[in-house]
Amino acid sequence: xxxxxxxxxxxxxxxxxxxxxxxxxxxxxxxxxxxxxxxxxxxxxxxxxxxxxxxxxxxxxxxxxxxxxxxxxxxxxxxxxxxxxxxxxxxxxxxxxxxxxxxxxxxxxxxxxxxxxxxxxxxxxxxxxxxxxxxxxxxxxxxxxxxxxxxxxxxxxxxxxxxxxxxxxxxxxxxxxxxxxxxxxxxxxxxxxxxxxxxxxxxxxxxxxxxxxxxxxxxxxxxxxxxxxxxxxxxxxxxxxxxxxxxxxxxxxxxxxxxxxxxxxxxxxxxxxxxxxxxxxxxxxxxxxxxxxxxxxxxxxxxxxxxxxx
Numbered sequence: 150x151x152x153x154x155x156x157x158x159x160x161x162x163x164x165x166x167x168x169x170x171x172x173x174x175x176x177x178x179x180x181x182x183x184x185x186x187x188x189x190x191x192x193x194x195x196x197x198x199x200x201x202x203x204x205x206x207x208x209x210x211x212x213x214x215x216x217x218x219x220x221x222x223x224x225x226x227x228x229x230x231x232x233x234x235x236x237x238x239x240x241x242x243x244x245x246x247x248x249x250x251x252x253x254x255x256x257x258x259x260x261x262x263x264x265x266x267x268x269x270x271x272x273x274x275x276x277x278x279x280x281x282x283x284x285x286x287x288x289x290x291x292x293x294x295x296x297x298x299x300x301x302x303x304x305x306x307x308x309x310x311x312x313x314x315x316x317x318x319x320x321x322x323x324x325x326x327x328x329x330x331x332x333x334x335x336x337x338x339x340x341x342x343x344x345x346x347x348x349x350x351x352x353x354x355x356x357x358x359x360x361x362x363x364x365x366x367x368x369x370x371x372x373x374x375x376x377x378x379x380x381x382x383x384x385x386x387x388x389x390x391x392x393x394x395x396x397x398x399x400x401x402x403x404x405x406x407x408x409x410x411x412x413x414x415x416x417x418x419x420x421x422x423x424x425x426x427x428x429x430x431x432x433x434x435x436x437x438x439x440x441x442x443x444x445x446x447x448x449x450x451x452x453x454x455x456x457x458x459x
């Protein structure tokens with residue numbers, strides 16, 4: 150088994166491939182590593198350049214179309230054979246020379262994940278300001294106090310990386326997924342360079358996806374194995390308030406008042422029906438959760454170590 154697997158998603162990075170190879174080779178010349186490049190639907194000569202420069206340490210996975218950075222990262226991690234797995238961007242903004250330092254920290258201090266923190270970020274304010282706001286919201290919402298969620302440079306023990314469960318666009322929430330797995334995590338300052346070749350793949354549309362993914366992460370953190378506590382709790386609350394309103398209007402009706410045109414009647418009916426729907430959703434979510442675990446013989450827990458005395 151190799152010491153390290155380097156996983157790099159790339160898309161339309163033809164001009165960055167040669168300097169990327171050189172940077173990885175120079176940084177890891179004393180480490181037994183493999184380089185796994187995942188082409189995420191490039192339309193330029195990225196694949197050609199990789200094949201020209203590939204050596205016996207190199208693996209290239211080629212997608213038939215663009216699937217997104219998270220999926221590319223997951224494919225590379227699935228392919229990885231190293232004891233440790235590191236992820237970084239293919240645009241040379243991350244610096245491979247930080248990897249040996251991160252390995253030393255992980256091994257000497259016993260961490261499961263070492264996340265990079267861009268100490269002197271070389272992006273414009275249009276990217277840095279929204280990123281800082283998003284990082285603050287994620288930290289406060291999830292309780293996972295990593296300062297730089299957007300830095301792709303992260304080092305994992307193999308078992309942690311392979312059990313992250315990366316889907317959709319959840320690569321931004323890898324620290325949260327690592328916490329769900331029970332990993333011990335720290336953060337270190339790493340170098341960050343301005344992009345020299347190519348164009349950024351990030352746009353303002355990311356903001357809305359970040360928000361929706363955050364809601365999913367909060368659900369995973371608190372209610373993934375007990376969805377009825379969320380849907381049932383909110384549903385019963387709505388149902389109770391709705392029934393109180395309806396009972397009040399029922400008494401008014403008995404005493405001869407007209408209630409047919411009162412907005413309160415509509416509110417009471419909506420709360421009652423909404424409560425019933427949420428309670429029903431909770432039951433369905435519980436059944437789906439049990440089916441998810443039992444149909445695949447999964448367990449809602451992970452045993453880190455088993456010891457039997459002599």
